[in-house]
Amino acid sequence: MDIAGMLSPPYGLVSLFGLSLLASTLVPLGSEWLLILLIVEGYPAPTTVAVATLGNSLGAVTTYLIGIFGSDVLTRRVLRLSAHDLHRAGTMYRRFGVWSLLLSWVPIVGDPLCLVAGALRTPLPLFLVLVPLGKVCRYSALAFLTLQGLR
Structure with a gap:
């Protein structure tokens, strides 16, 4: 299947869900580019936002569960989080508490924040x-910025 076929309904949304989920768990990817591409291709912005949010949030729950039940091996080998990343996330979590989870989307600290949230129950x-x-x-x-750019 070529890239155009991957973006045709319903594959575009399925791809966005999968990429969003993986982006917040195991694979150091970003899902933003696909969200923007789908909106440019005519997908409804509310739908793309909902699908990306659901996928990315479920990926974060996976990381949270690894924080609760996982081992150091999972943290370091599977999630590839360094001691420095975890320290930085732990410092932010201790400083701002659960409110720091609003920043779980931020690159580098977001995944460790979810892991720390799980580890701290x-x-x-x-x-x-x-x-x-x-x-x-x-x-x-x-989505808003993309739509503004299309006008």
């Missing part, structure tokens, strides 16, 4: 409010 319902809220704000801002 942040209540899952609170995690499930703050993390998607931060992610939907980021994707909404990208």
Whole structure:
């Protein structure tokens, strides 16, 4: 399948979901480029934002669960988080508390923040409010800027 076929409905949204999920877990990728491309190709912005937010949030839950149940091997080998990344995330989490989870979308510190939240046993319902809220704000801002650029 070529790139045009991957972007045709429903593959574009499925691809966005998968890339968003992977981007917040195992693979050092970004999903923003695909969100922008899909909007430029005519996909509805609210739908693309919702799909990207859901995928990215579920990926963050995976990282959170690794923080609760995982080992140092998972943290370092699978997530590829360095001691420095974890220290920086831990410092931010201790300083700002659970509110730092609103920044779970930020490159470099976002994934470690989710891991630290799990390791510190942040209540899952609170995690499930703050993390998607931060992610939907980021994707909404990208969608808004993309739509402004198309005018």
